[in-house]
Amino acid sequence: MTVPLKMLIVDDSNIIRRKIERGSDGEMFKVVGSADSGVAAIEKFKALKPDVVTMDLTMPKMDGIECISNLISIDPKARILVVSALSDKATGIEALEKGARGFLCKPFDEKKLSDALKELVQDYV
Amino acid sequence: MWSALGKYKAIVVSIALFLILDASVLSLNFFISFKIADDAVGVNLAGRQRMLTQRTVKSLYDLRLAEGDTVKQETALNELKTTYNLFNTTLTAFDKGGETKNANGETVVLKRVNSDAGRVAIDEAKIIWQPYSDAIAKVIAASGTAAMAQSLNSAIVIAGDKNLLLLKLMNDLTVNLEQVATHQATVLRYIQTGGITLAIINFLIILFHFIGELRQNDKFLEDARKETTDILDTVNEGLFLLDKDLVIGEQQSSQLAEIFGGKDARGLKFSDLIGDLVKPKDLETAQRFVNLLFRPDVKGNLISDLNPLNQVEINIPDEDGGYITRHLSFEFSRVSKDGELKNVLVTVNDITEQVMLARELEETKEKGEQQLEMLTSILHANPGVLKRFIQNAFDAYGRINKILKEQSKSPAVMQRKLNDIFIEVHNFKGEASALELDNFAEYAHVFEDDIQALKQQSKLAGNDFLKLAVHLESLIRYTESIKELADKLASFAFNQDPSSSVRSPTNHENVTSSDWKHLTKLCENVSQRDKKQAQLVLTGFDEAKINDDAQKLVNELSIQFIRNAVVHSIEHPEFRKARGKHETGRIDARLSRLPTGELELSVHDDGCGINYEKIRSKALMIGKWDKAEVEKFTHQQLLSLIFLPGFSTADNQNEDAGRGVGMDIIKKRIDQYQGKIKVSSSSGKHCQFTVTFPADAFAQNEIDTQQGKVA
Amino acid sequence: MSEETLQVFIDGVINYFHHTSEKEVKVGSPYLIENNSPAAFDYTGIIGISGPYRGSVYFTAPKALLTHLLLAIGEKDTSMEYIMDLVGEVANTIAGNARSKFGQDFLISVPVVVEGAPSNIHLPKDLRSYVIPVYWRAYSSAVVICLEA
Numbered sequence: 001m002t003v004p005l006k007m008l009i010v011d012d013s014n015i016i017r018r019k020i021e022r023g024s025d026g027e028m029f030k031v032v033g034s035a036d037s038g039v040a041a042i043e044k045f046k047a048l049k050p051d052v053v054t055m056d057l058t059m060p061k062m063d064g065i066e067c068i069s070n071l072i073s074i075d076p077k078a079r080i081l082v083v084s085a086l087s088d089k090a091t092g093i094e095a096l097e098k099g100a101r102g103f104l105c106k107p108f109d110e111k112k113l114s115d116a117l118k119e120l121v122q123d124y125v
Numbered sequence: 126m127w128s129a130l131g132k133y134k135a136i137v138v139s140i141a142l143f144l145i146l147d148a149s150v151l152s153l154n155f156f157i158s159f160k161i162a163d164d165a166v167g168v169n170l171a172g173r174q175r176m177l178t179q180r181t182v183k184s185l186y187d188l189r190l191a192e193g194d195t196v197k198q199e200t201a202l203n204e205l206k207t208t209y210n211l212f213n214t215t216l217t218a219f220d221k222g223g224e225t226k227n228a229n230g231e232t233v234v235l236k237r238v239n240s241d242a243g244r245v246a247i248d249e250a251k252i253i254w255q256p257y258s259d260a261i262a263k264v265i266a267a268s269g270t271a272a273m274a275q276s277l278n279s280a281i282v283i284a285g286d287k288n289l290l291l292l293k294l295m296n297d298l299t300v301n302l303e304q305v306a307t308h309q310a311t312v313l314r315y316i317q318t319g320g321i322t323l324a325i326i327n328f329l330i331i332l333f334h335f336i337g338e339l340r341q342n343d344k345f346l347e348d349a350r351k352e353t354t355d356i357l358d359t360v361n362e363g364l365f366l367l368d369k370d371l372v373i374g375e376q377q378s379s380q381l382a383e384i385f386g387g388k389d390a391r392g393l394k395f396s397d398l399i400g401d402l403v404k405p406k407d408l409e410t411a412q413r414f415v416n417l418l419f420r421p422d423v424k425g426n427l428i429s430d431l432n433p434l435n436q437v438e439i440n441i442p443d444e445d446g447g448y449i450t451r452h453l454s455f456e457f458s459r460v461s462k463d464g465e466l467k468n469v470l471v472t473v474n475d476i477t478e479q480v481m482l483a484r485e486l487e488e489t490k491e492k493g494e495q496q497l498e499m500l501t502s503i504l505h506a507n508p509g510v511l512k513r514f515i516q517n518a519f520d521a522y523g524r525i526n527k528i529l530k531e532q533s534k535s536p537a538v539m540q541r542k543l544n545d546i547f548i549e550v551h552n553f554k555g556e557a558s559a560l561e562l563d564n565f566a567e568y569a570h571v572f573e574d575d576i577q578a579l580k581q582q583s584k585l586a587g588n589d590f591l592k593l594a595v596h597l598e599s600l601i602r603y604t605e606s607i608k609e610l611a612d613k614l615a616s617f618a619f620n621q622d623p624s625s626s627v628r629s630p631t632n633h634e635n636v637t638s639s640d641w642k643h644l645t646k647l648c649e650n651v652s653q654r655d656k657k658q659a660q661l662v663l664t665g666f667d668e669a670k671i672n673d674d675a676q677k678l679v680n681e682l683s684i685q686f687i688r689n690a691v692v693h694s695i696e697h698p699e700f701r702k703a704r705g706k707h708e709t710g711r712i713d714a715r716l717s718r719l720p721t722g723e724l725e726l727s728v729h730d731d732g733c734g735i736n737y738e739k740i741r742s743k744a745l746m747i748g749k750w751d752k753a754e755v756e757k758f759t760h761q762q763l764l765s766l767i768f769l770p771g772f773s774t775a776d777n778q779n780e781d782a783g784r785g786v787g788m789d790i791i792k793k794r795i796d797q798y799q800g801k802i803k804v805s806s807s808s809g810k811h812c813q814f815t816v817t818f819p820a821d822a823f824a825q826n827e828i829d830t831q832q833g834k835v836a
Numbered sequence: 837m838s839e840e841t842l843q844v845f846i847d848g849v850i851n852y853f854h855h856t857s858e859k860e861v862k863v864g865s866p867y868l869i870e871n872n873s874p875a876a877f878d879y880t881g882i883i884g885i886s887g888p889y890r891g892s893v894y895f896t897a898p899k900a901l902l903t904h905l906l907l908a909i910g911e912k913d914t915s916m917e918y919i920m921d922l923v924g925e926v927a928n929t930i931a932g933n934a935r936s937k938f939g940q941d942f943l944i945s946v947p948v949v950v951e952g953a954p955s956n957i958h959l960p961k962d963l964r965s966y967v968i969p970v971y972w973r974a975y976s977s978a979v980v981i982c983l984e985a
Contacts, residue, residue: 101427442945590866594865
């Protein structure tokens with residue numbers, strides 16, 4: 001893959017956003033934007049048309065679940081990786097039911113993140 | 126396409142071969158049949174040549190006979206022409222290959238005769254035929270009777286000369302052609318026989334080879350199936366497949382039934398298998414989770430964190446109405462076929478042992494911490510004393526349980542029960558605080574509080590005692606763990622020595638090793654709490670040879686007397702100073718065996734003595750007696766009041782005083798052993814309690830100490 | 837184990853009697869017994885408990901009480917079969933009450949009825965049980981609770 005995939009990071013925590021940015025492989029992905037709320041995420045998604053989105057679930061102004069529903073209605077093929085602390089498995093499952101494709105549990109290390117992202121785009125054409 | 130045939134390649138090749146073989150036999154058959162048909166024409170025409178030679182001769186003679194009859198001559202000449210042409214054409218056709226007419230006048234094509242014998246016959250016939258043919262041609266061409274006759278004569282001469290030879294040659298040709306035809310038919314028969322033989326061989330090959338192969342394949346399949354079954358029968362995990370409707374497949378490991386208490390899962394819905402065993406919410410989440418696995422866009426490797434059944438506790442009811450608790454781990458993995466998600470393989474592991482082990486570890490750790498705390502709480506106590514305390518505690522618990530067990534609906538009896546329990550608990554608390562076993566003392570204090578609260582209640586019911594039973598149970602539990610710890614400690618040699626280094630360095634320096642050291646400590650503690658100064662002098666305690674039972678009672682009494690002395694008699698230091706006394710009060714406790722064999726315990730203090738007026742005003746406060754009556758009470762009478770239950774003159778309730786039991790217990794215990802109590806007090810100077818027990822008091826009561834164990 | 841937990845089981849029994857024609861039922865003063873000598877009357881209905889607490893709770897009563905109780909609920913057949921059923925019914929009520937109070941966290945088994953005392957399967961030997969006497973008319977019965985955390 002010569003052209004890096006565009007990536008959008010959605011998380012209300014600065015630290016996590018930076019961590020994801022650091023952890024995502026530079027050759028494979030290029031972080032094109034980040035959002036700290038569901039509402040902002042939708043705007044950025046429309047504007048940047050990213051290939052990959054990482055999504056937190058608990059956020060102010062529209063939570064992750066609702067945001068995922070919105071993104072999927074904009075682009076049913078959106079590749080969304082939920083990155084969230086596992087407080088309730090049912091919520092995580094709901095996020096996938098809404099259209100996300102994978103779940104990465106916080107806390108994570110860079111290797112785990114990069115493996116998850118690779119897995120997410122493994123069949124990308 | 127070819128590769129798609131897979132293991133069927135060989136059988137397809139065989140069948141194709143069979144068809145090709147059949148086709149070639151068939152076409153050869155065709156070819157030879159045609160050839161035989163050609164040969165038949167040849168044979169036929171060769172036979173005709175024989176006939177034509179004779180007819181030619183006959184036509185020549187007919188022509189001679191018809192001389193003068195033009196009509197007949199004409200007919201004969203035509204006959205000759207036809208016969209001659211037909212013979213000539215046919216011979217040429219046999220010689221070089223070409224057309225001729227058959228019996229019906231149709232054109233047929235003959236092939237050049239190639240057989241050796243045929244060739245010889247034809248070549249010879251050609252040589253004979255040449256002059257003969259020329260002569261006949263002259264006959265046909267002759268004009269005029271003379272010319273005719275002349276040419277006819279020469280032709281007849283040649284005919285007469287050569288006819289038989291020509292006939293023979295044509296006969297040879299016929300025979301030869303017949304032989305060739307027969308040979309072809311024979312070849313055809315061979316070919317047909319060969320073809321059929323090959324076909325049969327091919328069929329047999331197919332039959333034996335491929336059926337064998339199929340059989341082998343079947344055997345492989347059967348073996349594979351058996352292997353699968355063997356695997357499923359022996360694996361330690363519960364294995365089964367789920368389809369998209371979450372229905373369990375037909376094959377599963379035998380361990381599965383084991384795990385699920387013998388349930389046959391085949392064809393069940395997943396919810397039927399685990400629905401009764403896990404919480405409804407877990408079941409719902411699990412079903413949703415499995416559904417995610419059937420969605421191709423979801424990354425199977427990226428959702429394992431969401432598996433709600435990765436460690437789940439299930440409780441399987443057993444036949445006895447109880448539960449078997451198992452900890453299971455469910456793993457779900459996708460099974461794809463041709464790129465389509467067909468099933469989810471579920472692996473169930475019984476991780477009960479691991480979980481239990483982890484839990485045990487956790488518990489051990491927790492227990493370790495608790496024990497450490499307990500250890501610190503009992504470390505300062507002399508092991509012998511501690512042992513006695515624990516035994517006393519269990520005795521007390523037994524007595525409390527006995528009181529609880531006693532059933533009555535009468536409020537008075539219930540009140541008495543409360544009182545009796547209170548006395549036991551209070552006494553226990555006293556002993557605990559004397560030994561500085563603070564945990565016990567605190568627990569007993571809470572226990573007491575609850576009893577006090579119940580005492581205030583106007584109407585008591587059996588159910589109200591539940592709280593007390595719970596306290597009792599917790600105390601027993603706590604004491605059991607302390608006992609366990611104490612037993613362990615006792616097994617260490619260094620701890621057998623009461624003056625070992627583990628003791629608190631703040632201990633009184635002068636005190637020698639003694640089982641009664643705690644009394645000194647008690648005195649110090651109570652004084653400190655009451656902001657007083659007092660020194661205890663023990664005499665005769667270590668020397669008196671008394672049994673355990675006596676020792677127990679002496680201990681109880683001493684604790685009570687010493688505490689009373691500090692709380693009620695010894696004055697505050699400033700006060701003592703003002704009275705010209707030493708700031709530190711002195712308490713003398715003496716245990717002695719009298720010459721009569723009686724055992725005497727006396728506790729003397731140099732405090733203010735008994736404050737009779739305080740008792741009198743307290744008696745008034747209680748309101749049990751008339752004021753006039755109380756005013757008239759003698760010292761003797763007032764003194765007897767302090768032995769009544771619930772009577773206390775202390776101003777504040779605390780751990781040491783004011784709860785109003787103490788003296789009444791002492792009275793009860795003394796009575797129990799037929800002891801006598803004597804009180805002497807001089808206001809402002811001193812106070813002394815003396816108790817005397819008969820010589821045989823403790824020997825008799827030895828059996829009683831066995832009672833009291835709970836239940 | 838807390839007093840409240842115990843109370844739930846006691847209330848279960850009281851509940852049952854409250855549904856009979858003779859509601860008057862009294863709870864005696866609870867005490868402890870060692871499990872190696874379980875207390876029991878003629879018939880005993882046991883329920884198993886699992887969850888935050890594990891163990892068993894049983895209701896045990898003499899035949900006379902049960903016979904009388906059958907009559908009190910309008911049942912004329914006092915054969916052993918009916919008596920066993922009745923003990924199971926009381927145990928069921930205890931279980932039901934516990935279920936509604938403790939919610940999903942507790943698993944409570946279907947009652948098992950035995951003659952005499954429960955076997956040691958139900959009662960861990962090294963533990964104690966609470967005995968709560970229950971008086972109805974002139975009879976005594978008891979709820980016995982043995983739970984460990």
